[in-house]
Amino acid sequence: MPSPSPDTAGYGGDTCCVEVRTPGGTALILDAGMGLHWLGRSLMEGAFGSGQGQAHLLLTHTHWSHIQGIPFFVPLLIAGNQFTLYGPGEGEPLQDAMRQQLHPIYCPVPNFFNDQVGATVRIEEVEEGDLTIGDAQVKVRRVNHSPGSTCFAYRLEAGGRALAYIPDIEYSGEADRRPALELAHRVDLLFHDAHCGDGCQHAGCGHSSAAQAVALALEAGVRRLALFHHHPERTDQEIDSVVAAHQQRGLVVEGARQGQVYKMSRKK
Numbered sequence: 221m222p223s224p225s226p227d228t229a230g231y232g233g234d235t236c237c238v239e240v241r242t243p244g245g246t247a248l249i250l251d252a253g254m255g256l257h258w259l260g261r262s263l264m265e266g267a268f269g270s271g272q273g274q275a276h277l278l279l280t281h282t283h284w285s286h287i288q289g290i291p292f293f294v295p296l297l298i299a300g301n302q303f304t305l306y307g308p309g310e311g312e313p314l315q316d317a318m319r320q321q322l323h324p325i326y327c328p329v330p331n332f333f334n335d336q337v338g339a340t341v342r343i344e345e346v347e348e349g350d351l352t353i354g355d356a357q358v359k360v361r362r363v364n365h366s367p368g369s370t371c372f373a374y375r376l377e378a379g380g381r382a383l384a385y386i387p388d389i390e391y392s393g394e395a396d397r398r399p400a401l402e403l404a405h406r407v408d409l410l411f412h413d414a415h416c417g418d419g420c421q422h423a424g425c426g427h428s429s430a431a432q433a434v435a436l437a438l439e440a441g442v443r444r445l446a447l448f449h450h451h452p453e454r455t456d457q458e459i460d461s462v463v464a465a466h467q468q469r470g471l472v473v474e475g476a477r478q479g480q481v482y483k484m485s486r487k488k
């Protein structure tokens with residue numbers, strides 16, 4: 221859940237949303253948590269403000285903390301903008317999940333997923349596999365997270381750089397590490413779930429700890445690890461302690477900070 225508080229103002233208390241811009245100008249957005257609202261505010265200053273924006277929104281799954289920014293994402297209200305929304309559609313069709321979230325009993329804003337209002341939104345249910353979106357190569361892998369809900373994680377490559385995005389994963393055995401290792405293999409930047417405390421013994425909680433994220437990153441040869449998707453009650457001070465406790469030689473470990481920009485220059 222979002223956790224706005226003076227104690228979380230440093231790293232930020234909104235739920236997951238990461239914008240990626242490729243060298244070719246492809247705009248990708250990973251997850252649509254409450255951070256999406258603030259991303260929308262900044263996008264409105266560019267092409268999206270005049271209905272000329274185009275972006276690809278990749279959802280890992282449809283748990284609230286990954287979709288609740290959608291009703292508050294102003295670029296969706298602007299006719300002419302074009303979005304493609306990707307996500308898992310097993311169990312519940314993705315289109316239905318999106319429409320239901322915007323049902324007027326939950327939400328007063330127009331239902332962007334009905335064709336008459338706002339931006340054009342194309343919904344694409346995806347499966348495990350590889351996609352090409354603009355100049356980005358995208359790997360989609362299923363990860364162990366929560367029974368009854370398919371959860372994906374992603375790897376994006378463009379301009380010779382790679383990042384992996386694994387916000388929700390539980391490692392209940394070696395098999396659960398395989399897709400994560402594949403996605404994170406030698407990436408420049410890994411965003412990884414750090415929800416649990418290191419001593420968490422709660423099997424089935426659906427998440428992982430900073431220690432597990434670091435172990436995965438070291439094995440996969442990651443260069444930089446951004447810990448995120450923290451427990452909502454974790455304070456800035458506690459995140460500082462988690463980061464300090466997990467420093468490693470040969471791997472940059474940090475807490476992902478709301479609004480932070482990572483520049484990954486094109487490989488020469």
Ligand SMILES: [Zn+2]
Nearest residue numbers: 281283366388
């Ligand atoms: Zn989840």
Ligand SMILES: [Zn+2]
Nearest residue numbers: 283285387388
């Ligand atoms: Zn989550």
